[in-house]
Every structure is written in C-alpha cells, then in structure tokens.
Amino acid sequence: MGDQPILRINGLTKRFNDFTALHSIDLNVSEGEFLTIVGPSGSGKTTLIRLLVGIDEPSDGSIWLRDRRIDEVPANKRPTCMVFQSLALFPHRTVGQNIEFPLKLRKVPPADRRARALELLDLLRLPRDYYGKRIDQCSGGERQRVALARALAFDPEILFFDEPLSALDYRLRKTLEKELKDLHRRTGKTFIYITHSLEEAMVMSDRIAIMRAGRFEQIAPAEQIYAKPVSRFVAGFMGEVNLFDMTAGQVPGVTLSPHAQSRFAGQSGTLMIRPESLSILPPSGTADICFTAVIEAEYLLGSRMQYTLRRAGGGTVTVEVLREDAAQGGVGAEITLGCPADACHLIAEVPDAA
Amino acid sequence: MQRDRQLGLFYALPLGGFLALAFLAPILLVAAFSTMPPKVFSLAHLPDFSAYYTVLTQGYWKSVVWSLGMALAATAILFVICWPLAYGMAKVLGRFSLVLTICVVMTLFVSENIRLFGWVLTLMKGGLIEGYLRHWTGAGFDGLLYNVPVIVFGLVYVYLPFMLFPLAQGIAMVPDDTRQAAFDLGATRWQVLREVELPLAMPGILVGSLLTFVLSAGAIAESKLLGGQAVIVIADEVETAFTYGQNWPLGAALAMVLIAIVGGIAIWGIGRADLDSMMARK
Structure with missing residues (x-):
C-alpha cells in the first residue's frame, strides 16, 4: 500500500x-x-x-x-x-x-x-x-x-x-x-x-x-x-451482540471481579460482550464478569450451540458455545455465565437517553 | 406440453376464423379480381395477368416510387422528431408525459380529412399564413400547398402518434443502469446512443417505423388535399381505377403490388424485432 x-x-x-x-x-x-x-x-x-x-x-x-x-x-x-x-x-x-x-x-x-x-x-x-x-x-x-x-x-x-x-x-x-x-x-x-x-x-x-x-x-x-x-x-450491525448499560462502573444484576471493577471504575456507557466471548460457568466457577440467566431457547448451529436467555436483572442475552460445552438441563434451566474483562468492550456512548 | 399446445390451438380458433374471414378473404377476393380478364365482370374464368402487364408497362411504377419514397421520407423525419420527444416521455417528463399522451391522442378524435382541411386553410393562398403576411407586409406569395414537401409534412403530421408511442415504449426498455454503465466505461453521449440506446430500443423503433411506413405508403388524403395534383400516389391510382376507370382488374392488380411490397417489408421488419421481449418487459 x-x-x-x-x-x-x-x-x-x-x-x-x-x-x-x-x-x-x-x-x-x-x-x-x-x-x-x-x-x-x-x-x-x-x-x-x-x-x-x-x-x-x-x-x-x-x-x-x-x-x-x-x-x-x-x-x-x-x-x-x-x-x-x-x-x-x-x-x-x-x-x-x-x-x-x-x-x-x-x-x-x-x-x-x-x-x-x-x-x-x-x-x-x-x-x-x-x-x-x-x-x-x-x-x-x-x-x-x-x-x-x-x-x-x-x-x-x-x-x-x-x-x-x-x-x-x-x-x-x-x-x-x-x-x-x-x-x-x-x-x-x-x-x-x-x-x-x-x-x-x-x-x-x-x-x-x-x-x-x-x-x-x-x-x-x-x-x-x-x-x-x-x-x-x-x-449491533454484525450478528448477535449483548449490550449492557453501565453506570459509574456498575451493571445492575452483574457481578464484577476486583480486576473488572478497577478496569471500569467510575465509567459509564454500554458494555458490549459478543455471544462467543461468554462461557457457561460450572456451579462454583467465577469470572471477571458474571451473571445468572434462564435458558429460553436453544439452537444448534452445526459445530456450535446458541442460547437465548433471560437475565435475572432483566433483558435477554445471547450466548454461543462449542457443542461439547453445551449447557446442562436445556430450556428452563438457570445457568451462570461469565467472561473475562479483556473480552468485552466499553462503548463510550451513553445508553439511549430516551 | 403437448396438451398445452393443443389447448393453445383450440383457443386461437375463434380469432383465427375471424381473421380468415375479415382479413384474408378480402385480400383473396382482390387477388381474384386482379386476375379477371378485362371487360368481363365475373370471377368464373381462367386467370388472366393482363392487368399486371398494364401495371408494369403504363408507368404506374412512378406512383409506387412516389408513395414509397414519401413514406420513407416521412418515416425518417418522424423518427428524428419523435426520438427526443419519446425519450422525454419515457425517461424525463414523468407525470407530464401523460399530458403529452392525452394531447397527441386527442388529435385522433377528429377525422383525418377535417384536420387536413384545417391545414389547407392555414397554408393556402389567402389562408391563415399567406393572408396575414400580405395584410401586414403587403407582399404575398403563392401559398404553401400543392408540392411534394407539403405532402410529406401532412404524412408526418397525421402519423406522428404511430411513431411516438412505440418509440417511447422502446426507449422505456433501455435500463438506466446500462446507459450509465456505458457512460462510466468511457462512452460519449453519441456512443451511448449508438452502442446502447438504439440497439436496445430497436423493437420500438422497428414497430414505430413499420406502422408509419405502411400507413404512409397507402395514404391518399394527404396527397389529394395538400398535394393537389403535384404527384399521384399509388392509393390514388387504385381508387381511380376502381371508380372513374371502372377497371377493377387494374385497380386490384395495383393493390396487390402495393400489398406485396409493403407486406414484404413488414414481414422482414417484424422478423427482426423481438416483439416478445417488448411485451414481456415493462
């Protein structure tokens, strides 16, 4: 070039x-x-x-x-x-x-x-x-x-x-x-x-x-x-995306680890997590960003599984995992989802004011 | 497939029968008249081609040439006049093209002869143009009637809608993208016209040209009313032979010659136009 x-x-x-x-x-x-x-x-x-x-x-x-x-x-x-x-x-x-x-x-x-x-x-x-x-x-x-x-x-x-x-x-x-x-x-x-x-x-x-x-x-x-x-x-332009409203470093219904808390300290905006960045945590597992949700629907995409879930704090979430990592229990089960702080991205844009 | 074909044939029967009776039968009758021996008014006879001999030897070819020549001139002039107009109707004017269509179609509500008489009053000595000119300037002239150009003008005037509408249809078939692509690839305005617009609008051009040419070649009123005796067109000869001349075989033979020439040209032209694509698209 x-x-x-x-x-x-x-x-x-x-x-x-x-x-x-x-x-x-x-x-x-x-x-x-x-x-x-x-x-x-x-x-x-x-x-x-x-x-x-x-x-x-x-x-x-x-x-x-x-x-x-x-x-x-x-x-x-x-x-x-x-x-x-x-x-x-x-x-x-x-x-x-x-x-x-x-x-x-x-x-x-x-x-x-x-x-x-x-x-x-x-x-x-x-x-x-x-x-x-x-x-x-x-x-x-x-x-x-x-x-x-x-x-x-x-x-x-x-x-x-x-x-x-x-x-x-x-x-x-x-x-x-x-x-x-x-x-x-x-x-x-x-x-x-x-x-x-x-x-x-x-x-x-x-x-x-x-x-x-x-x-x-x-x-x-x-x-x-x-x-x-x-x-x-x-x-939102490409594929599925999960957007969480972040106010002063906190997202309602989501547990942040000390590492994540220091990274997002005091910031407001929209936290973006791609469906493939989220993983299903074992009952005792933790991650930088952690929340629970109930499976509403599951779709088989060949080598991968996609879930639509309803989050405890409100709103739907999409998750994509490899088939061998599929969630236990199927539709109706409550699972814990997590992702490392580096895998998400904070969009400075303040959530829809209207 | 086989059944569809049979069904198609079946559906075409009533119209086919009507065409045979109303279109083909008169032509066959004229053909029969043309081979009638002179001074024998009967269809029961051996074919006699003396009328055709008369057509060939008595200078009737001049009328045929005049008719075809003037038809050709009128068609060419109409094409040049109507192309920009049709282009406007198809691509530029949008809603206004409806107004234009209505204006052009409205002239057809009045009989051709009456409209031509209107032109006679306009163009004749002492008429609208010459009369006013003499009134204002004192210098008059002989009027604009009774020559070949005024006959061609009459043909152009009368047959304009028959060129305009097929041409607009043809131009509407040229996709804007194709024109723009040619332009984008470096074509000038003229090259776009020659390489893209004319070939793609060809079905419309052929239909319009055939209609005007065929109608003009058989036209009689323009030469009679506007042209006076400047030239005698073939249709005039046919009429004279059937009426004053009382020579039906000659009139029929002249008509057959005209039908053969014009029909030949029309079939050749239609064979080249892709009418199916014209009807299917747009």
Whole structure:
C-alpha cells in the first residue's frame, strides 16, 4: 500500500431538495486498498458511490484522485469504473463484446481487444469459449465475472462495486466474495465496495467504513470494527451482540471481579460482550464478569450451540458455545455465565437517553 | 406440453376464423379480381395477368416510387422528431408525459380529412399564413400547398402518434443502469446512443417505423388535399381505377403490388424485432 492516498474526499455533501443524503463526508483511501462501505438501506452509501463514479454531482465538497480534482469531471472522463448492482451488462452483445466495450471506445485494434478479453476470461476463470456466448446464456455467477472482466478491461485507477453480489444465493455469494478478495490481491488495484452486509465486508476488506444516515460512524480495520465498535449502532450491525448499560462502573444484576471493577471504575456507557466471548460457568466457577440467566431457547448451529436467555436483572442475552460445552438441563434451566474483562468492550456512548 | 399446445390451438380458433374471414378473404377476393380478364365482370374464368402487364408497362411504377419514397421520407423525419420527444416521455417528463399522451391522442378524435382541411386553410393562398403576411407586409406569395414537401409534412403530421408511442415504449426498455454503465466505461453521449440506446430500443423503433411506413405508403388524403395534383400516389391510382376507370382488374392488380411490397417489408421488419421481449418487459 502506498503512502499517498489515491482518493481523498473532503466535505462531500449531497442534498436532494430538502433531504440531505450525505453530510460533509471526509475519507482517504490508500493505493491498493480494499475498502468496504457498509450501511443499512437509506444510509447514503449508494448516493456516495454515484458521486465518486460521477453519475451524480455533489452539492458541496471535493473529490481528489491523487493530485487531480475530479468532482467536476463527468463519469466518462474519469479513470474510475463501477460494477453495478444490476451488473448493467449489454444484453444485445456477446460476452466478448461486453468485455471489449471500453477497449473499442478507445479504438484498440480488434486483434488486441480480443487478446485482452481472452486474458481477462482466464483471470476470472471463465472458459475461453465463453467469448462468443450471449449474455442470457450465462448463469448469475458467470455474469458477475463478465461484469468484472468488463470493468477490468477499462483498467480503472479505482474499481467501485455497488452491491454486485446482493442478488445471488448464499453459497455462490460466499464463493465470489473469496474470489473477489483473491482478484484484488492479484490485480493490486484499489477496490471500493458497497454492501449492506457487514459479514461480506469482513471477509474481503482491509478497512471498513460504517455509514449511518449520511455520515461515517466508524472507519477502521475489520478486526477493530468487530471487537471495538465506537457505538451501539456499529456493535449491533454484525450478528448477535449483548449490550449492557453501565453506570459509574456498575451493571445492575452483574457481578464484577476486583480486576473488572478497577478496569471500569467510575465509567459509564454500554458494555458490549459478543455471544462467543461468554462461557457457561460450572456451579462454583467465577469470572471477571458474571451473571445468572434462564435458558429460553436453544439452537444448534452445526459445530456450535446458541442460547437465548433471560437475565435475572432483566433483558435477554445471547450466548454461543462449542457443542461439547453445551449447557446442562436445556430450556428452563438457570445457568451462570461469565467472561473475562479483556473480552468485552466499553462503548463510550451513553445508553439511549430516551 | 403437448396438451398445452393443443389447448393453445383450440383457443386461437375463434380469432383465427375471424381473421380468415375479415382479413384474408378480402385480400383473396382482390387477388381474384386482379386476375379477371378485362371487360368481363365475373370471377368464373381462367386467370388472366393482363392487368399486371398494364401495371408494369403504363408507368404506374412512378406512383409506387412516389408513395414509397414519401413514406420513407416521412418515416425518417418522424423518427428524428419523435426520438427526443419519446425519450422525454419515457425517461424525463414523468407525470407530464401523460399530458403529452392525452394531447397527441386527442388529435385522433377528429377525422383525418377535417384536420387536413384545417391545414389547407392555414397554408393556402389567402389562408391563415399567406393572408396575414400580405395584410401586414403587403407582399404575398403563392401559398404553401400543392408540392411534394407539403405532402410529406401532412404524412408526418397525421402519423406522428404511430411513431411516438412505440418509440417511447422502446426507449422505456433501455435500463438506466446500462446507459450509465456505458457512460462510466468511457462512452460519449453519441456512443451511448449508438452502442446502447438504439440497439436496445430497436423493437420500438422497428414497430414505430413499420406502422408509419405502411400507413404512409397507402395514404391518399394527404396527397389529394395538400398535394393537389403535384404527384399521384399509388392509393390514388387504385381508387381511380376502381371508380372513374371502372377497371377493377387494374385497380386490384395495383393493390396487390402495393400489398406485396409493403407486406414484404413488414414481414422482414417484424422478423427482426423481438416483439416478445417488448411485451414481456415493462
């Protein structure tokens, strides 16, 4: 990864009549980075990518590609390119013609175009005889690859993705996520990816930017987003999470060890514990953070068990343990749960004031 | 599958019967008339192709060329005029396109002849345009009627809805994403039009062009009312042969030639248009 950012965004704002979709966004993206922007629908992520690609114009702010300001440059003059959610392949052209489209526009001789298209088919692990196939003869996953090949034929400085996997079934999506990450490594290009699935983001990205209501909530490496979210919103975005309201170093109904007490002394906020950080304690066992709860439901997740429990102090808790550590007694049983102080994370955000 | 096919055939029977009676039978009758020997008013005879010989030798081809030429010109002009308008209706105007649709359709409520007479009053010497011009400036001219361009203008005016609506339908079939993707991949406005919009809107373009071309090729009122005797179109020749000429075989032969040419073009065009995709999508 280079030191100079390839893309810089300063105070980018987009207003639609009286609705502000983006509130003065700032972002730096490094050369060769895989950045994923994650947010629920309506958070402004698609609006942002359309500004970055040049399909829409910002109301305010600037976009810089290295030393060049590009927010005034129309999309067809920008050295960036996007894979659309719908893929937007040309149905009246063959696979080969689709891939060659950007080269044809640049007046590359037909023989060179064809050679490049075949190279890209190889790169994306599509058989070479797909060159002459019609788009409607390709499966969903193959179309993905054709759309990617077409974007790569353009040879963009930055490749944008607008949720291109969202329409595919789960297994194909998982395969393509890994392929995409692999492709990123092999091409060394800068990828900026948009999705509403944090799990998808976790698999692929170097860094993740969480978006909420037109602003970035947190921009950090995947590991940090998962372990040290800055807000309840980010914490709740991926999978199950247990949030406890902490006031002046105490959580009602939870016993803290001296170690935990000194660590959280006097602090207020939201204590986050991931379901897999909790373990079921033997009757006499203790931990830094300890509480009792009654099992309400249990789910078998293959190698792991998941429990939904009702805590003595009120509220539900989710726990995930290995199958061999399964709780004794099943639904209705009262068990003690514990976790080390280092496995939890205190979110500074004060619990919902309302 | 086999049963579905049989059922489909069964359901198509009533309409098939109606079409055979109301559409095919008259054409066959005209075909029979066209092979009737001259001056014998009877269908019971051996086929006689002298009427076709007359068509080929008596200079009727000029009328055919005029009709087809003017139809072609009208179709081309209509395509150029209607593309931006249809584009607006399909992509830009939103609710306002309904107003536009109503305005265009309303003109169809008034008979074609009456509307053309309106243009005659507007364009003739001493009419709306020339009359006022002379009144204000003192310099008059001969009026704008009785020439070929005014006939083409009449065709363009009368057949505009037949180009506009299929074209709007065709343009609506071009996904916004596809257009934007082409643009994003470096295409200019013209390249997007040529590489994406025109090919993807082709079913609409073909349907619109065929409708206007076929209707214009058989048009008669425009050349009669606006064109006077500037040129004689093929439909005029057919009418004359059947009425003043009392030469039914000749009129029928002329009609058959026109049907063959226009029908051939239409079948060729429809064969190229993917009508199924047009009906299924949007």
